[in-house]
Amino acid sequence: MHRRSAGIAAIKNKNLAQARYKDKGSEIASEQLTQLSKQMEAFRTNLEEFASKHREEIRKNPQFRSQFQQMCAAIGVDPLASSKGFWSKMLGVGDFYYELGVQIIEVCMSTSRRNGGLMSLEDLRKKLLISRGRNKQEISNDDILMAIRKLKTLGNGFTAIPIGKTFLIQSVPGELTMDHTTILQQAEEQAFVSERILREKLGWEDERIWRALDYLVSEGLAWIDDQAPDRQYWFPGLFI
Amino acid sequence: MDRFSWSDGILSAEEQLITQQNGVRIYDGTQKTAFDYGKLVLTSHRVVWKDHKDQKCILTLPLSYVVQIEEEGSTLTKSAKSVLHLSPADPRRPSGPSMSSSFSFIRFSFTEGGQKEFHRTISEAVQRKRWEVRPAQTQAVGSNQKQLRTGISGIEKSIQQKHMDTDRNISQAFEDLSKLMDKAKEMVAISRNISTKLREKQGDITEDETLQFKSYLLSLGIDDPVTRDAFGSSNKYFQELAKQISDVMEQPLKTSGGVMTLSDVYCRLNRARGLELLSPDDLVNACRTMDLLQLPVRLHVFESGVMVLQLRSHSNEATVADTERTVEKSGSLTAEELAKIIGSSVVLSKERLLTAEKLGKLCRDESTEGLRFFPNLLLTKAL
Numbered sequence: 001m002h003r004r005s006a007g008i009a010a011i012k013n014k015n016l017a018q019a020r021y022k023d024k025g026s027e028i029a030s031e032q033l034t035q036l037s038k039q040m041e042a043f044r045t046n047l048e049e050f051a052s053k054h055r056e057e058i059r060k061n062p063q064f065r066s067q068f069q070q071m072c073a074a075i076g077v078d079p080l081a082s083s084k085g086f087w088s089k090m091l092g093v094g095d096f097y098y099e100l101g102v103q104i105i106e107v108c109m110s111t112s113r114r115n116g117g118l119m120s121l122e123d124l125r126k127k128l129l130i131s132r133g134r135n136k137q138e139i140s141n142d143d144i145l146m147a148i149r150k151l152k153t154l155g156n157g158f159t160a161i162p163i164g165k166t167f168l169i170q171s172v173p174g175e176l177t178m179d180h181t182t183i184l185q186q187a188e189e190q191a192f193v194s195e196r197i198l199r200e201k202l203g204w205e206d207e208r209i210w211r212a213l214d215y216l217v218s219e220g221l222a223w224i225d226d227q228a229p230d231r232q233y234w235f236p237g238l239f240i
Numbered sequence: 241m242d243r244f245s246w247s248d249g250i251l252s253a254e255e256q257l258i259t260q261q262n263g264v265r266i267y268d269g270t271q272k273t274a275f276d277y278g279k280l281v282l283t284s285h286r287v288v289w290k291d292h293k294d295q296k297c298i299l300t301l302p303l304s305y306v307v308q309i310e311e312e313g314s315t316l317t318k319s320a321k322s323v324l325h326l327s328p329a330d331p332r333r334p335s336g337p338s339m340s341s342s343f344s345f346i347r348f349s350f351t352e353g354g355q356k357e358f359h360r361t362i363s364e365a366v367q368r369k370r371w372e373v374r375p376a377q378t379q380a381v382g383s384n385q386k387q388l389r390t391g392i393s394g395i396e397k398s399i400q401q402k403h404m405d406t407d408r409n410i411s412q413a414f415e416d417l418s419k420l421m422d423k424a425k426e427m428v429a430i431s432r433n434i435s436t437k438l439r440e441k442q443g444d445i446t447e448d449e450t451l452q453f454k455s456y457l458l459s460l461g462i463d464d465p466v467t468r469d470a471f472g473s474s475n476k477y478f479q480e481l482a483k484q485i486s487d488v489m490e491q492p493l494k495t496s497g498g499v500m501t502l503s504d505v506y507c508r509l510n511r512a513r514g515l516e517l518l519s520p521d522d523l524v525n526a527c528r529t530m531d532l533l534q535l536p537v538r539l540h541v542f543e544s545g546v547m548v549l550q551l552r553s554h555s556n557e558a559t560v561a562d563t564e565r566t567v568e569k570s571g572s573l574t575a576e577e578l579a580k581i582i583g584s585s586v587v588l589s590k591e592r593l594l595t596a597e598k599l600g601k602l603c604r605d606e607s608t609e610g611l612r613f614f615p616n617l618l619l620t621k622a623l
Contacts, residue, residue, distance in 0.1 A: 029437040033434060033453060036430050037452070043423055046419075047420065054417075061410065064410065071417065071418075076428050077428060078463060083516065084477060085460065087461060088519065098517035098518065099517060151520055153520040154502040154520050155501075155524075155545050156587070157545070157546070173545060217608045
C-alpha cells in the first residue's frame with residue numbers, strides 16, 4: 001500500500017494547506033501591524049506627556065541625556081536617526097545634537113590645518129564652549145561623542161579614537177592603524193614622542209617605528225623637532 | 241483608612257525624602273481598599289502613596305498618627321506587610337478617601353519587595369519625630385507653605401529646597417523615562433517580528449501597509465534591513481527633502497567649483513534652518529535619491545568614503561583633465577598646494593588627485609614630506 005498520498009487530489013490538498021498556512025501567516029502580520037499602530041498612537045501621547053514634563057530636564061541635564069541615550073541603545077533604538085523621528089521631534093533631542101554637530105564640524109575645520117585633523121576631546125570641548133557662548137546649555141563629553149557618532153554618516157571621516165582615559169577626535173578621512181593610535185597614546189602625556197621613547201616603552205623594532213612615524217608626519221599629524229639631541233615628534237592635536 | 245488625606249505629594253521645605261517603593265497596596269485594617277497598586281514614599285514627616293495609574297491620586301498620612309509598627313512576613317501566596325497602628329483621626333484634618341473607619345490600623349502590602357527596608361526606615365522616622373522640631377516662623381501662616389525667610393538660613397533653605405526640587409524632578413524624570421522605555425521596547429519587539437515575517441515572505445501585507453510600517457520604523461529610529469533596501473526610493477519624505485536640498489544648494493555649488501563635501505552641505509543647510517534641523521542620516525538618505533529623481537544636484541561617493549554633492553553638469557572627466565593640467569603647470573602638487581590654487585578644501589583636492597591617479601593621469605611620490613603628485617610621464621611621453 002502506498003504510504004504517501006499520491007494523485008492530483010493529494011497535490012490539491014497540499015496546495016490548499018499551504019495556502020491556508022500562508023493566509024494564517026499573513027493574517028498574523030497584518031494583525032500585528034494593527035496592534036503596532038495602536039501602540040504607536042498611545043506611545044506618541046505618552047511621549048508628548050513626557051516631553052511636556054521633562055523637556056527642561058533634557059535641555060539642562062547632560063547626565064539625563066546620557067542615561068536617555070544608553071536606554072535607547074539598550075532597546076535597539078536610535079533617537080537621532082531622523083529629524084522626523086518621535087524622539088527628536090517631541091523631545092527636542094534632535095536639534096540639540098544636530099546643532100552640536102554643526103559646531104563640531106566648524107571647530108574641526110578651522111583647526112585641521114594646524115593639527116592635521118586630530119584633536120583631543122577636552123580641547124574640542126573647550127573650543128565648543130567658547131564658540132557656543134555663555135547662554136547655551138551645558139554640554140558633556142558624552143554629548144560630543146554622541147554628536148560625532150552621527151557625523152560619521154557624512155563620510156568626512158569623523159571618528160573618536162579611544163586613548164587612555166579619553167578620546168582623540170579625528171575629523172579628516174585617513175586610516176589610522178593600531179600602531180598609529182598606540183603611538184598617539186604614548187604621546188598623550190607630553191604631546192611628543194621620540195624613537196628612543198618608543199623603543200623603550202613599546203619594544204618595537206626600528207622598521208616598525210619608522211614606518212608608523214613617517215605616516216603620521218606625512219599626514220600632518222606629527223611635526224618634527226630637531227632642536228633636542230633626540231629627534232622629537234610633536235603632535236599639535238595634543239598640545240594646541 | 242480615615243486618617244489619610246488627599247494631597248499633591250509635594251514636599252514641604254523642612255521635609256526630607258527618605259525612601260520609596262513601588263508596588264504597594266493599602267489595606268484598611270484587614271480589608272482591601274481601592275488603592276491597589278502604587279508607590280509608597282516615606283518622608284521625615286509623613287507617608288505618601290501615589291497611585292500608579294492615576295497620577296493625581298495621591299494620599300498622605302502624617303507620621304504623627306503612628307503609634308506602633310508591626311510586620312507580617314511573606315508567605316508563598318502573600319507579600320510581606322507592614323502594619324501601622326494609628327491614633328484616632330484628627331477631626332480638623334484635610335479631606336480624604338473616607339470619613340470614618342472601623343479599624344485603627346492600616347497595612348501596606350509590598351508586592352514588589354522593600355518591606356524590610358521600609359520597616360527599618362519608618363521606625364527610625366517615627367522615633368525621630370522630625371515634624372515636631374519646627375522653626376518658630378512656620379506656625380504663623382496656615383496652609384501657605386512658602387514662608388518669608390530672612391538671613392543666611394533663609395538663603396540656605398531656599399538653596400536646599402531648589403536642590404530637593406531638582407532631585408525630585410530628576411528622579412521623577414528617570415522614572416517616567418523607564419516607563420517610556422519599557423513601552424518602546426515592546427514596540428521594538430513587535431516591529432522585529434513583523435520585519436522577520438516580511439523578509440521571510442511569510443506575511444503579505446499591502447503596499448500601503450508596508451509604507452506605513454517603514455514610517456513607524458523611521459519614527460522610532462529602528463535600524464532594520466526592511467528600511468534599508470529600496471527605502472530611499474519609495475519614501476516621499478526623503479524625495480521631498482532631496483528636492484529642497486537641490487534647490488537650496490544649486491547656486492552655492494555653482495559659486496564654489498561645483499563640488500562640496502557633505503559635511504559642508506550639512507552645516508550650510510542647518511545654519512540656514514535655525515530650527516528643525518536635519519539629521520546626518522536624513523541628509524544622506526535624501527541625497528541618495530537625487531540621481532533617481534534626475535535633479536540638477538547629485539551625490540557622489542569616493543572610494544575613500546568621502547561624500548560630496550556635485551552639480552549634475554559637473555563632469556568627472558573635465559575635472560580630471562583640469563587637475564592634470566594644473567599639476568603639469570606647477571610641475572608637481574600636494575593636496576594642500578592644489579587646494580590653494582583652485583580655492584577648494586584639502587579633502588576635496590586630495591580626492592581630485594586620487595581620482596586622476598586612478599585614471600592613470602598622475603603618479604604619486606610618497607615620502608615623509610607628504611603625498612605629492614606628478615604628471616604621469618610614463619603614459620604621456622613617448623619612450
